[in-house]
Amino acid sequence: MTDSPERLAAPVVFIGGGNMARSLVGGLIARGVDASKIRVVDPNAGTRDALARDFGIDVHAEAADAVDGAATWVLATKPQVLRGVCESLAPTAQATRPLVLSIAAGITATQLERWLGGDVAVVRTMPNTPALLGAGVTGLFANAHVDAVGRARAQALLESAGATVWVDDEARMDAVTGTSGSGPAYVFLLAEAMEDAAIAQGLPADDARTLVVQTVLGAARMLAESGEAPAELRRRVTSPGGTTQAAIETFEAGGLRALVGDAIANATRRGGELSAAND
Numbered sequence: 001m002t003d004s005p006e007r008l009a010a011p012v013v014f015i016g017g018g019n020m021a022r023s024l025v026g027g028l029i030a031r032g033v034d035a036s037k038i039r040v041v042d043p044n045a046g047t048r049d050a051l052a053r054d055f056g057i058d059v060h061a062e063a064a065d066a067v068d069g070a071a072t073w074v075l076a077t078k079p080q081v082l083r084g085v086c087e088s089l090a091p092t093a094q095a096t097r098p099l100v101l102s103i104a105a106g107i108t109a110t111q112l113e114r115w116l117g118g119d120v121a122v123v124r125t126m127p128n129t130p131a132l133l134g135a136g137v138t139g140l141f142a143n144a145h146v147d148a149v150g151r152a153r154a155q156a157l158l159e160s161a162g163a164t165v166w167v168d169d170e171a172r173m174d175a176v177t178g179t180s181g182s183g184p185a186y187v188f189l190l191a192e193a194m195e196d197a198a199i200a201q202g203l204p205a206d207d208a209r210t211l212v213v214q215t216v217l218g219a220a221r222m223l224a225e226s227g228e229a230p231a232e233l234r235r236r237v238t239s240p241g242g243t244t245q246a247a248i249e250t251f252e253a254g255g256l257r258a259l260v261g262d263a264i265a266n267a268t269r270r271g272g273e274l275s276a277a278n279d
């Protein structure tokens with residue numbers, strides 16, 4: 001099944017032009033999507049100007065103007081304002097039946113469909129910021145109104161941001177959010193801590209930055225490209241009685257695994273809270 005020529009030619013409109021929309025737009029442009037096919041709505045003039053300048057896309061202050069003729073909407077505001085955004089667009093959604101993608105943490109496809117007036121094709125997604133480099137990963141869940149064409153269109157859009165993983169059970173989307181949506185921040189926190197520790201051990205700040213960045217990059221590439229499990233790659237670094245063993249024993253004694261488990265559980269729980277608090 002393929003998209004109709006009209007829908008393929010129609011623009012994609014992002015409602016909300018903040019950090020994550022910028023990452024996704026950057027991914028689309030880097031993939032060669034025509035800038036004239038991308039619109040962004042944001043209330044902030046500075047945000048709009050920066051997006052127009054950096055990507056040459058069409059920017060709007062009002063969603064009502066931007067959604068005109070758009071076959072795909074990407075809801076990219078904070079979860080806390082999404083109900084109001086959807087309710088104000090419900091008449092247009094009912095009249096034009098767009099494919100609606102959401103990137104909001106926690107907010108369910110059922111809530112979005114209800115706020116948009118019912119019977120709307122909704123794909124709830126959870127991308128992450130490496131989308132800006134085409135190196136992201138996105139979890140996707142489609143409601144019952146999304147047909148094969150809609151799924152393919154959502155997948156094509158998010159593939160510009162990197163890998164995609166479809167989730168059959170929406171209840172798992174909060175776990176996706178806690179793992180990969182928030183996940184880049186966990187890696188950045190580790191990098192911050194490693195940098196601080198390297199400086200504390202006497203390394204100049206510039207050198208500490210280079211050593212940490214290249215270590216994270218190299219380790220990520222080995223994870224992605226070797227096909228080996230993380231535990232096996234770790235084992236190969238860890239010489240018996242050597243330096244790595246001294247560090248790993250410190251992490252294990254400090255409860256790193258349980259801490260990571262608690263952190264992802266709390267992020268997952270927070271997704272459910274965002275849904276309930278903003279209904």
Ligand SMILES: NC(=O)C1=CN([C@@H]2O[C@H](COP(=O)(O)OP(=O)(O)OC[C@H]3O[C@@H](n4cnc5c(N)ncnc54)[C@H](OP(=O)(O)O)[C@@H]3O)[C@@H](O)[C@H]2O)C=CC1
Binds near residue numbers: 017018019081128
């Ligand atoms: N940041 C991330 O890593 C990820 C974020 N997400 C999700 O993406 C969404 C956006 O997050 P993020 O980009 O970080 O947030 P930002 O605050 O950076 O972006 C949201 C933007 O939407 C604007 N906005 C507010 N109200 C409206 C409106 N009525 N119409 C259009 N735009 C509006 C905001 O303006 P103002 O600032 O004035 O309110 C802001 O510029 C969230 O739902 C989040 O859960 C998903 C995956 C990863």
Ligand SMILES: O=C(O)[C@@H]1CCC=N1
Binds near residue numbers: 182
């Ligand atoms: O922190 C948040 O709520 C958003 C969702 C995933 C990443 N950032």
